[in-house]
Amino acid sequence: MKDRLIRLILEKAFKFSKEPTFRLVSGRMSNYYFNCKTVTLHPEGMYLIGNIIFDMLSGAGIAGIGGLTLGADPLADAVAYTSYLKNHPIEAFVVRKTAKAHGTMQWIEGNVTAGDRVAIVDDVITTGKSTIEAITKAQEGGLDIAKVIALVDRQEGGRENIEAIGHTVETVVTREEVMALYRTKHP
Numbered sequence: 001m002k003d004r005l006i007r008l009i010l011e012k013a014f015k016f017s018k019e020p021t022f023r024l025v026s027g028r029m030s031n032y033y034f035n036c037k038t039v040t041l042h043p044e045g046m047y048l049i050g051n052i053i054f055d056m057l058s059g060a061g062i063a064g065i066g067g068l069t070l071g072a073d074p075l076a077d078a079v080a081y082t083s084y085l086k087n088h089p090i091e092a093f094v095v096r097k098t099a100k101a102h103g104t105m106q107w108i109e110g111n112v113t114a115g116d117r118v119a120i121v122d123d124v125i126t127t128g129k130s131t132i133e134a135i136t137k138a139q140e141g142g143l144d145i146a147k148v149i150a151l152v153d154r155q156e157g158g159r160e161n162i163e164a165i166g167h168t169v170e171t172v173v174t175r176e177e178v179m180a181l182y183r184t185k186h187p
Contacts, residue, residue: 005039005048006173009152010181012038012045026127032175034152036123040074049075050082052172053121053149057090060146062119064112066093068134071123075151079121093118095134107137114142125150125169128158135167152178 013036015022020029039045053075057065066076073094080092093110100106112118120138122131135145145167153159153171162169 001048001052002172005045005052006177006181008039008042008045008048009034009036009173010178010185012042013152014178014182016179016182016186024126025129032179034124034154034175034178036071036151037074040071040078040123040151046074046078046081049151049172050078053079053119054082054086054088054090056149056170056172057119057147060119061117062090062146063116064091064093064110064118064143065121066095066108066110066112066118066134066138067121068095068130068137069097071130072121072134075121075123091116095137108141108143112143115144117144117146119147119149120145120167121149122151124152124154125158125162125171126154126156128161128169131158131162131169132165135162135165 013034015033017031020031022030022033024030065079076092080090083090091111093108093112096107120134148167149170151172153174155175159169
């Protein structure tokens with residue numbers, strides 16, 4: 001499944017240029033870009049991601065999975081759906097970028113409560129900023145962060161930044177794995 005996911009990411013989500021032409025969220029320019037929404041919102045991508053990440057959570061006693069909207073949402077949804085099919089339901093939740101401005105004014109939406117063991121997910125980690133934001137808001141909501149998982153690690157310091165605040169990062173796919181396949185197709 002992982003090999004097929006790498007191929008799908010290369011085919012649908014990855015862009016490369018010899019010159020740094022892609023502006024990242026940080027404002028920095030890069031030679032490559034991952035738009036993982038084209039994979040995380042794709043039927044086969046959801047199937048692969050749901051199964052791979054569900055397996056990564058096996059035995060960890062995870063009650064919920066989520067992260068900062070929008071990148072984490074399709075990942076969490078794919079895992080929640082897969083978990084139900086495998087008779088081990090895991091709740092999906094969303095960490096808002098800003099608190100809800102009305103009603104309960106919550107940062108976290110979903111069926112998780114203080115004390116629940118959860119996994120934080122993100123589609124792409126570059127600096128780790130959005131993942132750290134999700135971790136912080138989840139902890140403020142009383143959630144116990146048991147795992148942190150990135151679909152794609154760009155290998156630019158994000159993992160190290162997250163680990164510096166005390167959380168090990170597990171990665172589904174690295175930039176180097178995608179680049180290795182890219183090089184076989186573009187020698």
